[in-house]
Amino acid sequence: MSALTLAPAGLRTGARRPPVVVTAGAVLVLVVVAAVFAPLLAPYAPDAIDLSASLAGTGGEHLLGTDSSGQDLLSRVLYGARTSLIAPILLLSLAAFLGVTLGTLAAWRGGWVDTLVSRLTDVMYAFPGLLFTVLIIAVFGAGMTTSVLALGLAYTPTVAKYTRSVAVAERRKPYIDAYRVQGMGGARICARHLVPNLGRSVLGYLVVLFGEALMSLATLSYLGFGAQPPSSDWGLMVQEGQAAVVQGALLPALVPGIAIALVVVSFNVVGVWAADRLGSRR
Secondary structure: OOHHHHOOHHHHOOOOOOHHHHHHHHHHHHHHHHHHOHHHHOOOOOOOOOHHHOOOOOOOOOOOOEOOOOOEHHHHHHHHHHHHHHHHHHHHHHHHHHHHHHHHHHHHHOHHHHHHHHHHHHHHHOOOHHHHHHHHHHHHOOOHHHHHHHHHHHHHHHHHHHHHHHHHHHHOOHHHHHHHHOOOOHHHHHHHHHHHHHHHHHHHHHHHHHHHHHHHHHHHHHHOOOOOOOOOOHHHHHHHHHHHHHOOOOHHHHHHHHHHHHHHHHHHHHHHHHHHHHHHOO
16 A cells, blocks of 8 residues: 555645644754764764673763664764665666656557556566565675665566556647647657656655655665665664664664654655645646
């Protein structure tokens, strides 16, 4: 079930910036600021090891405590925000390039082209996205780069299907026939007028997908397929902090877990509101 379906009714109305959207937006702004200014805000280097401070609780020296290696959790979370924001952007950029191209081509050409693209996306849908990604990683090796490329391909059918549905509706509008009457070629109409008019809807949809993409990357890192040590990726931090839970230390897994949850929920809230607003202006 998509995030749009699960959205509270108040987010899908024409209300201007409901309080929940403002709050979610403020959270995202803080995360972006933390990612950009991590070297200035972090009290320690993210990979600085201090075994004498292993699993230290919150205090003046370590505001959010430390992990089993004595690494400061606040510093790691601040630096980890960079990977957690940049990687989904790259992933969705790849999915958008391929998906929008395929979806627009299918809607514009129709016929056997539409059938071929639809069957191709159906075949990709037959495999769970995470399983498809794991298969690619098994062939090309673990790492964040491979994870981004694999998930970008996994998200392509979703973006392609959405783009096609929007493009089919857009193609039926009168201005398309008006340009044809003026003698403008089909390729030019598609590239200069149809595709730009899809921008708002596709952008809103990608914002909704951002939280899901971040969660997918964090899941891969947690499973050991994504970011590798000594990265401060949030998903990897949760995996590394899991062993400390047995010892009664919850912070190493709880801190990055809360960071993931806050960002994912905030992006879903802002994304649903943005998609609704952008779609209403089409």
